[in-house]
Amino acid sequence: MDFYSFLIQLLNSIQYGLLLFLVASGLTLIFGIMGIINLAHGSFYMIGAYMAFTLSSLTGSLFAAIVLGIALSVILGVFLEWALFSHLYKRDHLEQVLLTYGLILVFEELRSLIVGNDVHGVNVPDILNWSLPLTDTLSYPAYRLFMSAVCLVLAVLLYLVIR
Known part of the structure; x- marks a missing residue:
């Protein structure tokens, strides 16, 4: 493997690791805390x-999809907290595992029924639809760098909130 292939793999690995950090920190x-x-x-x-995918398909704007997706996610979260999670605080961990595993099965089946089993994606916004040249023949997508920067900013904010 030459140096440039290694560099691309390194950047991809860092970006993927930061996304995994974001999910794992939640x-x-x-x-x-809870x-x-x-x-x-x-x-x-x-x-x-899938909310981002569906809403960006309906609105044609990733920004609008993010704003609407956050609002819908908050509504879903508040509802599930009220209906399910608030009853788990004083329960054994086994009961928590059973309920949340059941939610995995329900959500997976609903996803299959609503959007199907095909792979879906969201178009990259025009402002991030360019590549940073690394050499004359090698470049790296700006949206991947942007996602890495967002993850790093969220990590710092998370650190400041927890500290």
């Missing part, structure tokens, strides 16, 4: 991703 916060073992945390991440 899971850690939920268990650390004491709930939420196995369905990844399913909530999936719901957010």
Whole structure:
């Protein structure tokens, strides 16, 4: 492997690791602060991703999809907190695992029924639809650098809030 291939793989690995950090930090916060073992945390991440896909398809704007997606996610979160999670605080961890695993199954089936089993994606916004040249023949997508920067900013904010 030459140096430039290694550099691209390194940048991709850092970006993917930062995205995994973002998801894992939410899971850690939920268990650390609320004491709930939420196995369905990844399913909530999936719901957010499919909301962004669906809303960006309907509105034609990723920014509008993010704003609407946050609002809908808050509504869903408040409803599930009221209907399910608030009853788990004084329960055993086994009961928390059973409920949240059940949510995984329900959310996965709903996803399959609503959007199907095909892979979906969201178009990159025009402002981020360019590449940073690394050499004469090699470049790296700006949206990946932007996502890495967003993850780093959120990590710093999370650190400041927890500290």
